[in-house]
Amino acid sequence: MLTLSGVGKRYPTGDRALKDIELTLPKGQVMALIGPSGAGKSTLIRCVNRLVEPTQGSIRLEDTELTKLSGHKLRHARRSMGMIFQEYALVDRLTVMENVLSGQLGYVGFWRSFLRRYPQEAVVEAFRLLERVGLPHAIDKRADALSGGQRQRVGIARALLQSPKLLLVDEPTASLDPKTSRQIMRLIRELCAERELAAIINIHDVALAQQFADRIVGLRAGEIVFDGLPSELDSEMLTTIYGEEEWDTTPEPMDDEAADDAPVDPPYARVMSSIEAGAVR
Numbered sequence: 001m002l003t004l005s006g007v008g009k010r011y012p013t014g015d016r017a018l019k020d021i022e023l024t025l026p027k028g029q030v031m032a033l034i035g036p037s038g039a040g041k042s043t044l045i046r047c048v049n050r051l052v053e054p055t056q057g058s059i060r061l062e063d064t065e066l067t068k069l070s071g072h073k074l075r076h077a078r079r080s081m082g083m084i085f086q087e088y089a090l091v092d093r094l095t096v097m098e099n100v101l102s103g104q105l106g107y108v109g110f111w112r113s114f115l116r117r118y119p120q121e122a123v124v125e126a127f128r129l130l131e132r133v134g135l136p137h138a139i140d141k142r143a144d145a146l147s148g149g150q151r152q153r154v155g156i157a158r159a160l161l162q163s164p165k166l167l168l169v170d171e172p173t174a175s176l177d178p179k180t181s182r183q184i185m186r187l188i189r190e191l192c193a194e195r196e197l198a199a200i201i202n203i204h205d206v207a208l209a210q211q212f213a214d215r216i217v218g219l220r221a222g223e224i225v226f227d228g229l230p231s232e233l234d235s236e237m238l239t240t241i242y243g244e245e246e247w248d249t250t251p252e253p254m255d256d257e258a259a260d261d262a263p264v265d266p267p268y269a270r271v272m273s274s275i276e277a278g279a280v281r
């Protein structure tokens with residue numbers, strides 16, 4: 001349903017953030033995008049909905065060539081792409097319900113939404129979605145009174161209110177604790193399955209990506225260096241994606257007593273233990 005062919009991005013500074021990206025995402029597939037800082041993950045996600053302009057190549061969403069759109073047609077196409085951000089991007093002084101309804105902005109027009117007059121069916125659907133994401137009790141709360149996990153649930157409900165075909169998710173768990181991160185990833189995964197929604201999730205936590213994605217794409221310096229199943233992502237592949245320097249944190253051998261007290265690099269340990277255990281859904 002989404003096809004990127006020969007997509008490249010060169011920023012005005014000269015940085016080549018993406019080089020010749022070839023990617024096809026079928027309906028309903030949850031794809032995790034991993035890679036070191038600066039690899040181009042956010043740029044790729046933002047090129048799809050044209051928050052960043054690709055400088056090369058074609059991006060097709062079903063029958064629509066997205067790179068050629070402008071004005072009204074671009075706004076229309078963006079409605080079919082729900083965006084979920086790392087920092088939730090909620091309006092703090094508005095209620096949960098109002099934040100969710102702001103997902104209708106593309107449909108009802110700025111002034112109508114500004115004046116907070118939403119169609120009845122949008123309000124009914126927003127109630128349903130807030131129930132589905134586990135927040136029926138928080139409808140009238142102000143967004144700034146919510147926890148990080150609750151805010152992310154509001155962000156998910158808001159993205160779904162526009163009935164997208166595709167979810168673009170940028171570091172959804174970056175500010176959350178491990179348990180809440182898992183709950184959010186599980187929720188996104190379940191919603192994609194229920195609605196046959198495809199998703200691209202930019203995520204730093206490799207273990208989470210392995211547990212909740214159908215497919216993992218590894219970017220390094222703007223190029224795809226891995227595209228496969230979570231179970232295929234072994235330590236050799238991780239080294240290819242992240243590089244020896246960052247990845248090989250194995251300390252010098254030490255005696256047993258010293259080894260017991262030694263600090264373990266948590267991300268490395270977590271990823272390796274999850275690989276050894278196999279990806280558990």
Ligand SMILES: Nc1ncnc2c1ncn2[C@@H]1O[C@H](COP(=O)(O)OP(=O)(O)OP(=O)(O)O)[C@@H](O)[C@H]1O
Binds near residue numbers: 011037042044
């Ligand atoms: N607005 C910009 N202007 C110039 N260069 C940029 C801009 N945004 C990103 N870049 C550059 O493009 C490259 C890719 O950045 P991008 O933010 O897409 O990487 P990322 O993989 O998402 O990184 P992170 O995981 O740290 O968010 C980097 O070299 C970055 O410096």
